[in-house]
Structures are given as structure tokens and as C-alpha cells.
Amino acid sequence: MKKIIAAFDGLKFSKSTRDYAIQIAKENNAHLVGVFLDDPYYQSYKVYDLIGEEGGISPEKQEALLAADAKTRDEAVAGFEAACGKAGLQYAVRRNKDIASQGLLQESIYADMIVISGTETFTNRNEQAPTRFVRDILSEVQCPVLVVPARYKPFSKLVLLFDGEPSSVHAIKMFSYMLPALKAHPTKVLSVKPVNQSLHLPDNALMREFMKRHFPKAAYKVMKGIPEAEIVNFLKAEKLSPLIVLGAYRRGMVSRWFRPSMADVLIKELKLPVFIAHN
Template identity: 55%
Template sequence: MKKMVAAFDGLKFSTGTRDYALYLSGLSKAHLVGAFMDDPTYTSYKIYDLVVKEGATDARVKKFEEKDRLTRDAAAVAFEKACREAGIVYSLHHNRRIAIQEIKHESIYADLMLIDAKETLTHYAEKPPTRFIRDLLTDTQCPVLLTPTRFKPFKKLVLLYDGEPSSVHAIKMFSYLLPELKELETEVLSVNTGKGGHHLPDNKLMKELMKRHFPSARFTVLKGNAEEQIIKHLQKAGDQTLVVLGAYRRGTVSRWFRESMADTLMRGLKLPLFIAHNK
């Protein structure tokens, strides 16, 4: 049985992450962990505003703390209720230390982590990629599925491939973790930025591997700037497409899957992204 971890901010509970987690754990009969990041340094209220505008009396601070506790408790109860109704084997983790450190630690003991692509763990709205997500992706110890705000079941897979080990590793990890999705329409997408025509890098080896993992996959090789061509192509793919990539790792760049590629996809698309890398 696989173990999937869905990471939540209990003060801004992501129903999208919940629904994708229920969907995938149900398909793969996985154990699902709801990891609630109850970071004590993060509250729904701003200390500065409380002190300057209202005066931070003990009674007023306790009132706000109690409100946050009830909000977090309600989110956990909602998660448990959804798991029971879906017949999912689950457990809860309440992480009450620094959120980013705790969730990275959780990733060591997970097969797959799911988290909202817009997660910030701050008061402030940030455009994707948020600092929290960038920090998580550079140090995670398991593949991560970044989820959109609204759940939509998958109908198509797009596997991004640039001939580098990280992209092949991500495709293999996806195949191992979610074999139930192999029957979906699958496209292997590559971009030739030079004069290599429309041939895949390591064409024979890659097609030999894909025949064993995704035998019905079709291959698309675009030409031009990788970021521009991939975004343009994926914008036409439909909103029930899952994108698989192996780009996000610290200190290494591939031919065209730089960290900015993952960032570009987060900025330009609202599709779920399965991201894995080999360190």
C-alpha cells in the first residue's frame, strides 16, 4: 500500500488538494495522510494590526487564538468526514512547528505529496510560484503533485521530456506510483531548440522505455523556445490534463528544463503538475 500525504493550511483549507488526494488515493488504494501545517508563528491575524489598531490585550489575543484553533479544527474534521465518506484509509498529522521544515520532513516518509500550487502559509497573496512552494520543491524527498484550486478528474497525461535523466526519472516515478492512470491518453512532449529536426533525444532508447510503461503514448516534438512552445501547447490541452516533469532541482540545469520551466508552468497554467527529480 502506498502512502500519500496531502499538506494543508488549516486556516485556508484547500478543497482542491483534498479532492485530488481523495481521487488518487481511491484509485491506487493508498493510505492518505492529512498533514495540517498548524505553524504557531502563522495566524489569521496580523500582530502589528492587532497591537496598533486595537491594542493587544491578553483577552483580545486569546480570542483570536481561539478563533484560529476552531478554524483549524473544523478543517481537520472536514477532511476526516470526506475520507470516511469516500472509504479512504487515512490518518491525521498536526504539525505544530515551523511549517516548511515539518512538511519537508514528512516528504521523507511519503510516496507522493499533494499541495495547493498557491500555498503561501502567509497573510499575503503571492502569484505562483510562491516562496513556500519553491522552497518545498527544491528540497522535497518525494514527488509532489501541485493541485489547482478546483478538482477535475484526469483525462490526459502530458509527459515532458528533454533527454536528461531528471525528465526520464520523473516519468518512471509517475509510472510506478500511479499505474492506474496509464490507460489515459498520453503524450510525450519534447522541444528541439536547435537544428535536430523532429527527433527525440535518445530516440530509440526512449521509445523502448515508453513501450513498456506507456505503450499507447504518442510523441510530439516541437521546435523553438521551450518555455514558449510548451505553454502554448499545453494551453490547448484541456483543463483535465496532468503534466509530468522532472525539472525542479537545486544546482542543476538540463537542456531546457530549468527551474524557470517549472515556474513558468505554475505562472502560465492552472493544470495539476506532477514534479519529481533525482538528486
């Protein structure tokens, strides 16, 4: 049984992360672990909220605000547990009290996959997805990651991005091994080539032989142009809500067009779940 981590900020609980993680864990009979990153240096309030009527920090205000944050975090955990129980999942909860990024990276060593919202910051600030926190996690994580949008929409199709580089094949392999039940969804292999090249699939015979064993009913689409533009336009026109599989996020280990900006563009522009795995 595989172990899937759903990473949460208990002060800004992501129902989208919860719902995507439950869908995937249920379809794949996986063990779901809700990891609540209770970073001791992160609270919901700001320093000026602690100022008392006579000036200076008010211990009474600080105590009340800390108690309110603790209650909010406890309610987030209870909500996750209730949803998992209703779904009939095997699940666990862990309250990680390390610095959020350090705690999640450590957790990733012992996980098969992480599900996280692209909007997570673990600060009082709101940032556009993918946030700096998420980008930092993706560059150092030790397992595949499913970055999900702020709103949950059940996916009903798979789009596997393939450019002929080992990194893109590795991502498809990891997805196949990690989430075999999702192969029941319609699947398309999508490639974009320079305008001066043919429309033949890269490594055509080898790729089709590989896909026949893993996704035997997959369809193929090869286009020409600038990958960021062509892929975004193609996916925006999709009638079914897809999950995207993408390779190589790590700097220095990227293919010629699956570079970090590709993942950033997809997460920002499409608001779709993106499975990212680098080797």
C-alpha cells in the same frame, strides 16, 4: 500500499488539494495522510488586531483570536476526514506543529508523494502560484510532489515532458512506479528541440523501448522552438484536461531546459496539476 501526503494550511484550507489527493489516492488504492501544518508562529490575525481600546495588546482579544483560529483549524480537519470517509479511503490525519516548511520537509522523507496547492504561503499574504513557500519546498523535498491549482478539475490525460536528459526520464519512472493506475489515461510524450535540429525524438530507440514497458499506448509529439513558449501554447490548446509530468527542479541538477523557471511557468500559466520529481 503507497503513502500520499496532502499538505494543508488549516487556516486557509485548500479544497483543491483535498479533491486532487482523494482522486489520486482512490484510483491508486493508496493510504492518504492529511498533514495539517499548524505552524505555531502563524496566525490568521495581525498584530494591530490585538490592540485594545486603551492601547497595548489586549489579552482578551488575543485569547479570542487564538480560540477562533483553533476552531477554524479543527473544522478544516473535520472537513478532510468527512471527505475521505465519504470516498471510502484509508486515511489518517496528523497535526504537525513545527515551522511549516521544516515540518513538511521532514514529512517528505517518509512519504511516497506530496500533494500541495501552488498558492500555499503559510502566512497572511496571498501570492501568485508558485509561491515562495512552494518553490522552497520543491527545491529541497525528498519525494515527488504534485502541485495543484487553486480550483479542482479532474484530469483526463497525461503529458510527459521529455528532453532526453536523465532527469526527465527519472520523473517519468517515478510517476510510473508511484501512480500506476493513472496509466489508463491517454498519454502523450512531449519534446521541444532547437530549430536547427531534426524532429526525431531524443534517444529515439531507447526511449520508445522504455515507454513500451511503462506506457505502451503513449503517443509522441516533437516540436521546435523555445520550450517555455511551445509547451504552454500546446497545453493551452489541449481539449482534455491534462496532468503534466516534469523532471528536475533542484538547482544545480537541472537539464538544459527543465530548469526551475520551466516549472514556475507551467504552474503559473496553465493552472494544471504538475507532477515534479528530481533525482
